[in-house]
Amino acid sequence: MDEFIHEPRIAYFSMEIALRNEIKTYTGGLGVLAGDTMRSAADLRLPLVAVSLVSRAGHFRQALDPSAGQVEQPAPWEPRQWMRALDAKIAVSIEGRPVWIGAWLYVLESQLGGRAPVILLDTALDENAPQDREITHYLYGGDSRYRLKQEIVLGVGGVRMLQALGFEIRQFHMNEGHSAMLGLELLRRYSYPAADVQPGEPPYDLPRVRALCSFTTHTPVEAGHDRFPYPLVEPLLGGMVDLSVLKHLAGDEDLNMTRLALNLSEFVNGVAKRHAELSTRMFPGYHVQAITNGVHPYTWTAGPFRQLYDAHLPGWCHEPELLVRSESCLPDAKVWEAHVACKRELLDAVRALTRTALDPALPTIGFARRMTSYKRPDLLFTDIGRLAAIAARRPFQVLLAGKAHPLDAEGKALIRQLLAHARELAGRVPVVYLPDYDLALARLMVAGVDVWLNTPLPPFEASGTSGMKAAFNGVPSLSVLDGWWIEGCIEGVTGWAVGAPDASSDAGPLYEKLEQVVLPLYDVGAPAPWIRLMKGAISKTAPYFNSHRMMRRYATEAYIR
Known part of the structure; x- marks a missing residue:
């Protein structure tokens, strides 16, 4: 020692x-x-x-049963x-x-x-x-x-x-x-x-x-x-x-x-x-x-992005504030190349874990949280018909992951519901629930999805850090304004807000933002305008929301x- x-x-x-x-x-x-x-x-x-x-x-360890859930x-x-x-x-x-x-x-x-x-x-x-x-x-x-x-x-x-x-x-x-x-x-x-204590007074040095x-x-x-x-x-x-x-x-x-x-x-x-x-x-x-x-810069930055930052922003691991220069210092083609590599690694893992082949060309929305009611993992699936209609015009796919506490009956019921929604949407919206969410799977997801989704019920999200991890890999957040996202959201630059501040909104604003802003930008902008968004997420989020600061x-x- x-x-x-x-x-x-x-x-x-x-x-x-x-x-x-x-x-x-x-x-x-x-x-x-x-x-x-x-x-x-x-x-x-x-x-x-x-x-x-x-x-x-x-x-x-979490296994998933189609009917029993977790x-x-x-x-x-x-x-x-x-x-x-x-x-x-x-x-x-x-x-x-x-x-x-x-x-x-x-x-x-x-x-x-x-x-x-x-x-x-x-x-x-x-x-x-x-x-x-x-x-x-x-x-x-x-x-x-x-x-x-x-x-x-x-x-x-x-x-x-x-x-x-x-x-x-x-x-x-x-x-x-x-x-x-x-x-x-x-x-x-x-x-x-004892000799120094007055009668009736506690004997403890509380100020010390x-x-x-x-x-x-x-x-x-x-x-x-x-x-x-x-x-x-x-x-x-x-x-x-x-x-x-x-x-x-x-x-x-x-x-x-x-x-x-x-x-x-x-x-x-x-x-x-x-x-x-x-x-x-x-x-x-x-x-x-x-x-x-904040989140640890090196741990939550995927290999392709580490290499990119090392080449163009040396010293970023010790001084993540250097990433503020990302918009001018990182070549667009290299940013997209790094993202494609991360997405390929994630989809390979999805295939290995679930035998499901997802389309790398489709925008992939990721949601991975502790499964409990205030996190509202089911908000995206409030209106299955509307979600399917959105996907019919602008196709996308969804990746879910997360554990419920063994004694949290509501959380376990949510997992069963999400698995049922995935079956209901089969053939219209690919929805995959990945089992046994852990550090390794988290690293793959925050780097490999295209959009990070977070839908807590305000004001119950104390902070949240998963969106910060995603930002280190150029992944924008689509999130309710609660916790850290109140400080981190710059609309259209680091991602998008769902609903208004201090509003426990329903799924309507989420569908509107997805249908009218997020998916159209991806369809038009992969890669050029979307890369500007990715670089905004890196340069405006990572320099501040890190554990070094x-x-x-x-x-x-x-x-x-």
Whole structure:
């Protein structure tokens, strides 16, 4: 560990983190963002160390059944194949008994030479009772008791593990409220001597803890914030912090992990400008700043575009702001050539996965998200007759992908509906649903489609990053004005808005924009006017909506205080 413990570091805590496709420690946007955060830290040589759970049983693999929809299959992986076991072991108390925690080290290596450590916590140890060995097995699995145990291991165990490994931590960054228990461990650590405490006053150095902590909140949906009833919390935590103090910090009715993180953090931010405004209204009295998310430039730029940027805009990986010159520096023919190569690779993958041959000449619309109701994956199919009529005049094809949480009945019903729509449109509009959406498939889709579709119900999209990834590959977005797209949309330049701001529009504006603007431009403009659009997406989106800019802002606003 000597390479990483010689200087003070910022500890970045996240329940999930996307390290590579084979390591199933992620399930969606939160984990992908965490991975991009650490990749940019490696690129920029920022002194971060990430802490997460090993999740050796993964989330699940998704198979698709024409009638049943999503079928979940086990997704285990072997940590020893990809990382090194560390010697340190620490214990936390859960339900009055010690739960021992080991750790694995994974090192993210930048193509620019930097390296960033990731510590993955593991309770699958012989010292533990059988039920405790599985605490770090399942990503977002189990009931509330299981989840609370995981969050104790992540927060309390993570702080103790960093200390045991010899890290000196200058700041703690909580990526969502799952890790807010780390603040309780810091309160325990920074307690005043009993002789210095006035009667009736709590013994904790709260200002010191707040000065050490930053918190990024990710969801504008009240139901999306973890809550645990105190009759569950008390026996599991075992009086780690005085109950009256805990209720003061986390809420009287139940333990709200977001409120706990808010009250224990000096710096709080949302993940887009609108999301910060919504969070301030949800939690009045807190100052929520906005640091809009970004994506890792090298990871999400396909090979053909990497080569193009290397040739004409050298240094773009370290300074993605150089891509602002794309319109004047990138030859049109080379941009189109790179896109054709990406589209060919995607359609080859579609054929391999589904035995469906799509037409490379047709405009391809891509939609790939976590399948849940507020994402509205079915909006495009609201009026099957109208969609088919549009395609009869201007043919196009659709690619879909995404998983629903195993306990999300609505999300799983949406997948069944989408599969049914695909069958209903057969022979009129080719619609293909790709199974088991993961990092590898995401990279192919954001680079290989012609248009990236996003249709969330405002204001429930906190940020969203898939459209940013598409833009690095010259793919414009067709999106509802919510999340990051409020900041990123320049109509007709980076893509198109669906409906008006602050409007939860139906499918009408989507059909109108598709029929009257998007498809006619593709028909007339592949390649010339369409290439201007592609270069607009690159030059106006990629220079700002990247994780290098995001991390430089965290460094100057959250970490250096």
